Amino acid sequence: MMLLFEIRAKLAEIYQKYDFVIKALLKFALMFFALSRVCKVIGYSSSLSKSAMVVMISAVCAFLPSSLMVFVAVAYIFIQLMTASILIALTVTMIFLVLYLFFLRFTPKEGITVIATPLLCSLGFPYAIPLFLGIFGNILSIVPACCGVVAFYLLRVVQNNIITLDQLKQAKDEALPMYMNVVDNLLKNPPMYVMMAIFALVIVTIVVIRTIQMDYSFEISLGVGTGVMILAFIIGSLKYEMGISVPGMLFGSLFAMAITFFCMFFFRVLRYAAAEHVQFEDEQYYYYVKAVPKITAGSPKKAIRKILTQRKAEANAVEDEDEEEALEAMESMLARKDRPNAAPVSRSLARRVRNDMAPKRTESYIDDEDEDDEVVITGPKNRDGKNALSFVKDGLDKLKAMVAKKPARKPKAPVMPEEDDEEEDEAYEAYAKQSADRERLKANSKPEEAQGDDDYE
Amino acid sequence: MINTKKTRLMTQCAIYRKHEGVEDLKIAGFFKEDFIRLEMLKTILAITLGYLIILGMVIIYYSEFLIAHALNLNYKMFGKKILGYYLLILVIYIVIALSRYGIVYLRSHKRLSKYYKMLGRIKKISIEQEHERELEEENWEELQA
Secondary structure, eight states, X not given: OHHHHHHHHHHHHHHHHSHHHHHHHHHHHHHHHHHXXXXXXXXXXXXXXXXXXXXXXXXXXXXXXXXXXXXXXXXXXXXHHHHHOHHHHHHHHHHXXXXXXXXXXXXXXXXXXXHHHHHHHHTTXXXXXXXXXXXXXXXXXXXXXXXXXXXXXXXXXXXXXOOOHHHHHHHGGGHHHHHHHHHHHHHSOHHHHHHHHHHHHHHHHHHHHHTSOSTTHHHHHHHHHXXXXXXXXXXXXXXXXXOOOHHHHHHHHHHHHHHHXXXXXXXXXXXXXOOEEEEEEOSSOEEEEEEOOOOSOOXXXXXXXXXXXXXXXXXXXXXXXXXXXXXXXXHHXXXXXXXXXXXXXXXXXHHXXXXXXXXXXXXXXXXXXXXXXXEEEOOOOOTTSOOHHHHHHHHHHHHHHHHHHSOOOOXXXXXXXXXXXXXHHHHHHHHHHHHHHHHHHHHHHOHHXXXXXXXXX | OOOHHHHHHHHHHHHHHHTHHHHHHHHHTSOHHHHHHHHHHHHHXXXXXXXXXXXXXXXXXXXXXXXXXXXXXXXXXXXXXXXXXXXXXXXXXXXHHHHHHHHHHHHHHHHHHHHHHHHHHHHHHHHXXXXXXXXXXXXXXXXXX
């Protein structure tokens, strides 16, 4: 799983670096395949059907907004059909115009869906569209998806009604019946309505379930949406001739689900991971800023603990002694709270205690000098590099620091004048002499009591 | 010295201006009622145009029948039907436009208010910076004197 997260992080990084190029490439690819498909279906204009022309138009569309891409595609279809029949070209264009005026003007940013839907439908893989729109879109995504389905069936009807250019030339005298045939075939087309209904149902199901506040709502909605789609396609194909084989549909739906899940895994990071390039100015500076969104799932940090060899353990014995001393000092410092009259702890000692008691940082390198060293990888840590207990330790340290910083306000112990060692010795000798004389005098004045005591002993 | 807080705020503002800000600032030029009225007018025009296109296509579709029965047709009934359907569609779309553009205006208003708050904070920081700069200049002059 960590490997997947790492791959995702790397992909996000690449996307951040080259987001403009990647978007342009994706748009180019989409437009290229869509126009190539149009050329196959209704490629009546030889000059427009050339691959160089298709590449050029796609390249231009790569840098256009999605709403303009739809207009370019419609214009391309119009010119292609105009070569064959002006009436059919006008009919198709009018239908697209009606779709725009009634529906698409409410969703101007969903142009890519309008282009991708007929493309995927013509490739026999329409199952990914409702799943994808349900996960990444909203309820309004039904509108462009349904418009895409209409566009697909419209081109199909045109393809079925106008087969060759010669037939077209013959049919020029009978333009009205051909027009009527096209409109009839488009409007009296139950599979189109079934497909639109299935798309709408699946999108609504997924959107409703994924907005419920529960764990794995996206995954559950995707699974339920796939199930609903399979059922709806089976019922639809049983009642109407949809030209769908059930095993192919099952496989396609499951494959679409896998693709959507894969995209969900990556896209839910990538969606917000696009870096922003902005420029502005204030009174002092010009700012050229690249704002890169944070990615929380980065590569894991490995904490390495060193287990020392005997040689180093001996060397560190002194440190252990220091630690023991520090512990003793700490205990005495804490005990001082109960005994306010005890002598205050100096700041330097308190600081030393704090440093000694603070959690040691793990080494982030491996010492290659000692071959006997054993390295234990204790696993990933959280973003701050701390585990849960470290917060408790931190709290304890803060408490200790507070205690150390606020010594009890007691009168200071009288400062004794410093004396030389010789003077001290002389004073001690004098004191010992005096005490010995005093004991001797006591012994001479009370001999009976002393004897009595001895007897008793 | 670059003030990081100010830079962060300015970056957020610039990102907003680059994306939603373009549309929001256009919308902010209208009162809510005016904005909804304008959008409704656009919707009515679009629906009328679309309806006329559909009507034209239907007339072409039934042209043979219409020409054949041109003298016997009940034009009043046809006119009523056409107008009735038109009004029905128009009412539906007006309701949709009313709710949709009301929500659009409210959302843009919220985003804009956030944006103006950020601008206010940037201004505050700029004034503080200016004040600090003046103080520094005064101190420097005093030192020189």
